[in-house]
Amino acid sequence: xxxxxxRNGARLLRTTRSISALALLALALxxxxxxxxxxxxxxxxxxxxxxxxxxxxxxxxxxxxAQHRFNLSVAGANFYQxxxxxxxxxxxxxxxxTRMNLTAGPNGHxxxxxxxxxxxxxxxxxxxxxxxxxxxxxxPEEDQIGRANFAxxxxxxxxxxxxxxxxxxxxxxxxxxxWQQAAAVPSQSYTVxxxxxxxxxxxxxxxxxxxxxxxxxxxRRRMLTVIGRLKPGTGIAQARVEFETIGDGLERADPALDRxxxxxxxxxxxxxxxxxxxxxLVLLAAVGLLLxxxxxxxxxxxxxxxxxxxxxxxxxxxxxxxxxxIARQLITESLxxxxxxxxxxxxLARAAVALVARLAGSVIPRLGEAGxxxxxxxxxxxxxxxxxxxxxxxxxxQTSDFHVYEGLAExxxxxxxxxxxxxxxxxxxxxxxxxxxxxxIGAGLLLRSFVRLRAAHCGFDPHGxxxxxxxxxxxxxxxxxxxxxxxxxxxxxxxxLAGVRSVGAVSSLPLAGLGTGSTFAADGRPLPPVGERPxxxxxxxxxxxxxxMRIPLLDGRVFTAAETLQSQLDCVVNQTLARxxxxxxxxxxxxxxxxxxxxxxxxxxxxVVGDIKPDRIQNDDWPTFYMSHRQVPSPVMVMVVRTAGPxxxxxxxxxxxxxxxxxxxxxxxxxxxDDVVDRAVSGSRIDTMLLTVFGLxxxxxxxxxIYAVVSYDVGxxxxxxxxxxxxxxxxxxxxxxxxxxxxxxxxxGIALGLVAAFALTRLMTSMLYGVHPRDxxxxxxxxxxxxAVALVAxxxxxxxxxxxxxxAALRHE
Numbered sequence: 001x002x003x004x005x006x007r008n009g010a011r012l013l014r015t016t017r018s019i020s021a022l023a024l025l026a027l028a029l030x031x032x033x034x035x036x037x038x039x040x041x042x043x044x045x046x047x048x049x050x051x052x053x054x055x056x057x058x059x060x061x062x063x064x065x066a067q068h069r070f071n072l073s074v075a076g077a078n079f080y081q082x083x084x085x086x087x088x089x090x091x092x093x094x095x096x097x098t099r100m101n102l103t104a105g106p107n108g109h110x111x112x113x114x115x116x117x118x119x120x121x122x123x124x125x126x127x128x129x130x131x132x133x134x135x136x137x138x139x140p141e142e143d144q145i146g147r148a149n150f151a152x153x154x155x156x157x158x159x160x161x162x163x164x165x166x167x168x169x170x171x172x173x174x175x176x177x178x179w180q181q182a183a184a185v186p187s188q189s190y191t192v193x194x195x196x197x198x199x200x201x202x203x204x205x206x207x208x209x210x211x212x213x214x215x216x217x218x219x220r221r222r223m224l225t226v227i228g229r230l231k232p233g234t235g236i237a238q239a240r241v242e243f244e245t246i247g248d249g250l251e252r253a254d255p256a257l258d259r260x261x262x263x264x265x266x267x268x269x270x271x272x273x274x275x276x277x278x279x280x281l282v283l284l285a286a287v288g289l290l291l292x293x294x295x296x297x298x299x300x301x302x303x304x305x306x307x308x309x310x311x312x313x314x315x316x317x318x319x320x321x322x323x324x325x326i327a328r329q330l331i332t333e334s335l336x337x338x339x340x341x342x343x344x345x346x347x348l349a350r351a352a353v354a355l356v357a358r359l360a361g362s363v364i365p366r367l368g369e370a371g372x373x374x375x376x377x378x379x380x381x382x383x384x385x386x387x388x389x390x391x392x393x394x395x396x397x398q399t400s401d402f403h404v405y406e407g408l409a410e411x412x413x414x415x416x417x418x419x420x421x422x423x424x425x426x427x428x429x430x431x432x433x434x435x436x437x438x439x440x441i442g443a444g445l446l447l448r449s450f451v452r453l454r455a456a457h458c459g460f461d462p463h464g465x466x467x468x469x470x471x472x473x474x475x476x477x478x479x480x481x482x483x484x485x486x487x488x489x490x491x492x493x494x495x496x497l498a499g500v501r502s503v504g505a506v507s508s509l510p511l512a513g514l515g516t517g518s519t520f521a522a523d524g525r526p527l528p529p530v531g532e533r534p535x536x537x538x539x540x541x542x543x544x545x546x547x548x549m550r551i552p553l554l555d556g557r558v559f560t561a562a563e564t565l566q567s568q569l570d571c572v573v574n575q576t577l578a579r580x581x582x583x584x585x586x587x588x589x590x591x592x593x594x595x596x597x598x599x600x601x602x603x604x605x606x607x608v609v610g611d612i613k614p615d616r617i618q619n620d621d622w623p624t625f626y627m628s629h630r631q632v633p634s635p636v637m638v639m640v641v642r643t644a645g646p647x648x649x650x651x652x653x654x655x656x657x658x659x660x661x662x663x664x665x666x667x668x669x670x671x672x673x674d675d676v677v678d679r680a681v682s683g684s685r686i687d688t689m690l691l692t693v694f695g696l697x698x699x700x701x702x703x704x705x706i707y708a709v710v711s712y713d714v715g716x717x718x719x720x721x722x723x724x725x726x727x728x729x730x731x732x733x734x735x736x737x738x739x740x741x742x743x744x745x746x747x748x749g750i751a752l753g754l755v756a757a758f759a760l761t762r763l764m765t766s767m768l769y770g771v772h773p774r775d776x777x778x779x780x781x782x783x784x785x786x787x788a789v790a791l792v793a794x795x796x797x798x799x800x801x802x803x804x805x806x807x808a809a810l811r812h813e
Contacts, residue, residue, distance in 0.1 A: 020337065022704065023298045027341025027387055029697050030294025032348030033287045035372070035380045037690075039353050041280050042379075043370040049269055052129040053229065057268035058089065058236065059203065060226040060243075064260045066532055071264060074226050075257060076219030078250060082226070082263070085246050088239040089228040093124035094213055096223050097204055099471050099636065102161070103174040103188075103664050114471050114668040115157065115175075115208035119148075122212060127229055128202070134158075135169030135194025138212050142193075148214030151175065151190040155198040157208040168192050175209070202227060203272065205365070220257055227268065240265050259529060272365050279687045279767055280364075285760075286442060286694045289435045291387065293698050296428040296435075297705045298391040302334060334392025335385070342384030346372065349380070360686045425709045426745055429702075433749025434756060436695075436702040437786055441757040443695035444778040445764060445771055446688040452770035453681050459612030459621075460510060461550040462673035466647035467509060469668040470658070471636045480565065483633035486661065491542055493657040494641055499650045504545030505629065505637040508537070510612045511680040512638075515539070520625065522581045523591035523602050533595060536577055536623035537614055540634045545626075546572075546609060548642045556588045556607035563628040569603035570628060574611050577623035592625060603627065617680060617769070640673070647672045687767060699786070706793040710742060735798055742794030746787050754779060 048054045061071040062078065079094050086092070096119040103112050122143035130137070132152065142150050151173065153162070162168055175190045190211065201207060203225060215224075230239060243263035251258040350372055357367050372380075470490065472483055487505055494503045508515025519533040527533070543559040545551075554575065563570055571592055578587045587605050594601045603625075611621040629637065643650050651670055658667055678685075761773040771778070 022708075023301045023337055023391075024341050024344060026294040026297045026301075026701055026704075027338055027391070028344035028348055029701070030287075030291040031338075031342050031345030031380065031383050031387060032352060033694060033697070034291050034383050035345060035349035035376060036352035036356065037280075037283050037287045038379050039349065039370050039372060039376045040356060040364070040367065041284050042375060044273060044280060044364060044366050045277060047366075047369070049272070054269065055267075056230040056232070056234075057128075058228040058230060058239070059266050059268045059271040060092075060228055061264045061266075062222065062261050063264040064262075066260045069535060071266075073222040074224040074263075075222045076215045076224060077217065077254075077257065078261075078263075079224055079226055080217040081250055082243070082246060085249075086228075086239075086242060088231060088234045088242045090231045091123060091127045092226055092228045093121045093127050094215070094224040094226050095120050095124065095202060095204075096213065096215075096225075099668075100209065100211070101176045101471055101666055102209075103176055112664045112666040113161070114469065114666045116204070116206060117209045117211065118204065118207050119213045119215075120210050121215075124202075124227065127227060130196065130200060132194035133197050134166060135192070137194060143212040143214060145214050145216060148212035149190050150193050150212055152210040153192060153195045154206075154208045154210070155196060155200070156206065158195045169194055175211070199368070202268075228265075236265060236267060260532060274365065276364050276683070278763075279683070282442070282764060282767065283687070283690055283694075286439050286691055289439050290694050290698050290701075291383065293432050293435050293439075293701045293705075295387050295390040296432045297701045297708075298334075298337070298387075299393070300425050300428050300432075300705050300708055302337075302391060331389065331392040335388035338384050338388030338391060341387070342380060345384070346377070346380050349376075356686075356690070359689075360682075363683045363686060426741075429705055429709050429745050430749040430752065432702040432705045433746055433786065433790065434753035436698040437750055437753025437782060438757045438760060439691070439698045440695040440782045440786065441753075441778060442761060442764060443688070443692040444782050445761060445768060445773060445775060446684070446691050448775065448778060449768040449771045450681070450684050450688040453617055453684055456617050456769070458511065458617060458677065459551060459610050460673075462677050464643055464647060465548070465673035466641045466643060466650060466654070466670070467638055467673055467676065468654070468670040469636065469638050470505075471666065471668065480633045483635060484565065484630050487542060487629060487633075487637055490639070490658065490661060491544065493661065494639065494654055495544075497650060497653045497657065499644050499653075501642045501644055502544055502548040503639065503641045504548040505542040505639050506545050507540040507629075507634040507637060508614070509638045509640075509676065510549070510614060511617070511676050512615075514615050514622070518594050518596040520577075520581075520595060520623070521593045523593040527593075527595075534580060534623065536625055538594065538596075539624060539626045540629045540632050540637075541626050542629050542637075545640065548640050549612075551612060552610040554608045554610060555586070556605070558607050558609070559626075559628040559630075563630045565631060565633075567631065569601055569631055570606045571603040572607040572609055572626040573605055574609055574621070574624040574626075576611050576621045577625055578605075578608050580623050594625070594627075601627075601632070613680075615680075638669075684767070684769070699789070702786070703789050703793045706742065706745070706790050707796060710738065710794045710797045735795075738798040739791060739794055742790055743787075746790035749790075750783050750787060754783065 049057065051057060060074065060082070062074050063070045063072065073096075074094070076094070079092070082089075083092050098117050098119055100115050100117040101112060102115050120138075122138040122140045125132075125137040133155070135152075137152065138150060142148065153168065158164060158168065165171075169192055171192050172189050173192060174188055176188055196210070228239075230236065240263075243265060247258070247262040251261070353370050353372070357370055360367060470487070472486060491503050491505065494500055514537060516538045517535055518538045520536050521527055521533060541559070543561065543563075546553060546558045556572075558572055559570065573587060573592065581587065581592075582590060587608060590605045592603055592605055594603065609626070611624075613619065614622055614624070639654075641647070641650065641654065655667065658665055757779065758774060763773075765773050
């Protein structure tokens with residue numbers, strides 16, 4: 001009997017091709033989108049990390065609530081104290097992100113390249129249960145000051161630079177570190193001890209090389225991220241209580257280092273997810289609503305198809321078939337349709353996951369692991385069954401009110417089944433309109449937010465600017481004098497190139513991260529207690545930086561050639577810092593004490609510039625002070641070059657200029673400032689794009705649903721329309737009759753959608769910039785557009801009724 005129902009379902013797919021095609025398309029879109037987004041959510045939020053016992057792994061930071069500083073790096077001295085004192089955490093390891101220059105490989109013939117590196121304590125890999133694919137990991141005795149000249153290669157670097165050499169372990173490579181690293185790792189020759197598996201990362205993706213931490217137990221710099229593993233049976237709440245106690249003890253023992261600072265513990269997985277959890281859940285909810293619209297659409301199409309089978313169903317009931325048997329057949333036919341739509345949907349999902357991974361792989365963590373594995377295919381099966389049951393439920397329910405005699409009689413269109421069916425179809429249309437409105441309003445809010453975000457003033461002009469990092473190697477370029485001289489020469493070389501308007505350099509690029517921070521105070525005033533001192537951003541710049549970036553000078557002057565290593569320290573501050581320390585007065589001539597130097601550096605304020613965004617456009621401005629690179633040289637600078645034409649056109653000439661100065665000097669991150677800005681808003685752009693796509697699909701499905709219902713109703717009421725026209729009804733009266741029904745359905749759907757959107761969009765608050773989650777303009781505009789499209793969708797089939805000859809309409813059955 002089931003086999004017979006399946007055959008009937010397959011036959012109907014062939015015999016009702018137009019309805020089946022629309023239904024298949026709706027189901028494929030709904031199922032495909034649901035499966036694709038669930039695959040991403042499963043990978044990022046649900047699937048455990050690939051490390052053994054990943055549910056017990058912690059990421060541990062330090063925080064200072066009084067200074068509004070959270071999830072910051074850990075002091076080395078505190079890390080070692082935590083290791084000794086903690087009983088809730090059975091193992092701990094530390095990581096410090098850095099950069100290193102690869103100058104030569106085992107054969108001595110490789111070009112210079114800057115590598116993304118991590119200094120790690122020897123216990124990291126045993127803690128994570130990671131085994132190398134070649135060689136071994138670090139030994140405890142190798143994680144010592146003066147002995148840390150060993151290296152583990154990342155898989156990508158091993159393949160890219162060493163051709164996957166299986167005998168790489170034991171060979172020597174040449175690595176040159178910057179100033180801070182050189183103090184801990186004096187040797188430039190590193191012995192490769194192993195190669196880590198492909199895809200290995202902890203918190204920072206795509207690390208090229210790992211070297212031992214080699215950090216003294218008394219190191220007071222806050223530069224570490226700590227990874228820990230809870231003891232079995234110990235919860236994170238218990239560990240937090242213990243670490244709070246340890247933090248109290250450390251503050252009493254060393255208030256100069258730890259006053260106001262406390263440990264901050266998170267599960268490693270939640271830390272990896274970061275800010276993407278809410279956007280992913282919003283997208284998952286959106287595709288769930290899209291699936292509801294698709295099912296309602298298909299149900300309406302099946303109701304329309306079922307109306308043409310009234311006589312068949314009446315005959316079968318008259319011959320003794322039970323209503324349950326008829327309902328089961330209708331559900332089975334719907335499941336056959338859903339199965340075909342599910343197969344198409346899985347194909348669409350596979351392509352969609354690949355597309356999302358390509359677009360958002362650098363924004364969403366672990367996205368490269370997403371795919372259609374067995375878990376996702378089981379989810380797809382469940383969604384397909386649910387869609388089939390939901391789509392077939394409406395036609396099946398309709399049979400409960402079916403009158404056999406009306407179905408057998410000629411002209412039985414207006415009977416009970418017709419009225420009940422019309423009410424059910426209208427209800428489904430209202431649901432489609434309401435749900436589509438919710439998705440569209442969410443997309444509209446994100447779209448308006450993204451437009452404002454993209455148009456927000458960053459404090460500088462990014463257009464026509466090329467940027468790249470220049471990480472000075474240690475060794476011959478290591479001294480302060482040589483660093484200052486090198487960047488002076490490089491600036492002069494680039495300034496003389498054709499197509500270059502101006503050039504400058506900065507230690508940390510805007511919108512690329514907070515970079516170096518430092519506590520500060522107004523010189524001559526009483527110092528706030530340790531732990532309560534204000535935190536600002538320190539930037540070291542060349543004199544052409546402000547003009548190249550077009551950062552406005554508000555008062556005073558910027559740096560000149562007069563600043564040297566021997567002259568009085570000058571500094572330029574931004575508006576936020578000036579207001580913080582000198583509210584209501586002119587800061588020029590004031591003296592700023594930069595407290596994190598030993599001893600603190602005191603500089604005279606010679607200028608005030610506008611605020612710029614250091615990391616995210618959405619974030620508040622930070623107090624920032626600028627010092628001349630000629631007075632406080634930095635080993636790593638980011639060059640900014642404003643060009644007369646396309647910025648990338650001068651890139652080859654710039655690379656040749658760097659090689660002329662030093663053939664072994666690498667450059668990295670060659671890109672335009674427009675690319676930097678785009679990356680800063682890429683997460684918002686992807687969220688907006690995906691939700692907008694879902695909104696447009698919902699919009700189209702709702703319009704198709706309205707068209708299908710009105711088209712069927714017009715066909716069912718041709719006889720009635722003929723009578724009205726024969727009795728003298730004008731075209732406008734007939735049009736008002738049809739469109740009045742559409743207007744009522746649209747109004748009810750929009751009203752319900754507005755209520756739902758009003759309740760749900762508040763969950764998007766953290767995703768919006770410069771737009772209220774209940775923005776009147778968005779709500780009103782989307783409602784008017786959806787209402788207008790509903791009327792258009794109803795008007796198109798109404799034209800057929802207006803073109804009817806009344807005599808022909810009276811004869812129609």
